[in-house]
Amino acid sequence: MIITIASFKGGVGKTTSAIHLCQYFATRKPKRRVVLADGDPNRTVIDWAESSPFDLPFAVADASGELPEYEILVVDTPARTEPNELADLIESSTLLLIPSKVDIFDVRATLALADTLRPYPNRYRILLTGLPPRGKRLLNAALELFNEKELQVFKSGIQHFTVYRDAAYEGIPVGRYSEAGKRAMQDYEEIGSQILKGWKDG
Ligand SMILES: Nc1ncnc2c1ncn2[C@@H]1O[C@H](COP(=O)(O)OP(=O)(O)OP(=O)(O)O)[C@@H](O)[C@H]1O
Numbered sequence: 148m149i150i151t152i153a154s155f156k157g158g159v160g161k162t163t164s165a166i167h168l169c170q171y172f173a174t175r176k177p178k179r180r181v182v183l184a185d186g187d188p189n190r191t192v193i194d195w196a197e198s199s200p201f202d203l204p205f206a207v208a209d210a211s212g213e214l215p216e217y218e219i220l221v222v223d224t225p226a227r228t229e230p231n232e233l234a235d236l237i238e239s240s241t242l243l244l245i246p247s248k249v250d251i252f253d254v255r256a257t258l259a260l261a262d263t264l265r266p267y268p269n270r271y272r273i274l275l276t277g278l279p280p281r282g283k284r285l286l287n288a289a290l291e292l293f294n295e296k297e298l299q300v301f302k303s304g305i306q307h308f309t310v311y312r313d314a315a316y317e318g319i320p321v322g323r324y325s326e327a328g329k330r331a332m333q334d335y336e337e338i339g340s341q342i343l344k345g346w347k348d349g
């Protein structure tokens with residue numbers, strides 16, 4: 148299974164999603180060989196993994212080089228994908244995961260892709276990230292706009308927690324960082340479990 152994580156605006160949680168989904172896939176039984184391929188020329192994932200004080204349960208590799216064997220491959224991509232690359236990304240992946248914040252500028256950047264995404268309802272999902280901890284007003288407003296355009300969105304999202312930034316500094320997946328991190332990780336566990344149930348091609 149190949150999960151590509153891409154977005155049409157930078158800084159929406161692609162790399163954070165890639166790391167924490169890999170952490171989930173690699174530690175949930177039965178254990179699977181998981182590879183996180185860094186496709187960002189900034190080498191964000193590679194540098195993060197090198198800064199980690201732990202042996203990670205998944206392998207990290209440069210997406211442009213040779214990849215270790217995998218059962219699940221997660222590909223992190225550069226800050227912003229061009230809309231004309233979208234169809235290729237979908238064709239080369241089991242699932243294209245598109246993180247989007249619920250701020251209107253982020254939502255509009257994703258809505259602009261509706262026509263390209265519509266023919267592939269089972270090959271992509273939008274993942275709402277950085278959700279405000281209180282109040283569902285923005286979440287509901289974003290969901291309504293995505294629904295109007297028949298875009299497929301995961302029913303649950305990723306809440307905003309400061310622990311993501313703190314843990315990233317130390318090269319530690321949030322679930323191993325603190326109790327607050329374990330709580331934050333539950334959002335990714337829910338998404339990871341939906342992916343394993345919904346996209347079973349190995
Ligand atoms: N759910 C969250 N709550 C709080 N902070 C978050 C969350 N997700 C990510 N962050 C923080 O937001 C910043 C951007 O996240 P990240 O690097 O994952 O985004 P990105 O889409 O990969 O960015 P880029 O487009 O630059 O590659 C990081 O500092 C990260 O720690």
Ligand SMILES: [Mg+2]
Nearest residue numbers: 161162187191
């Ligand atoms: Mg990134």
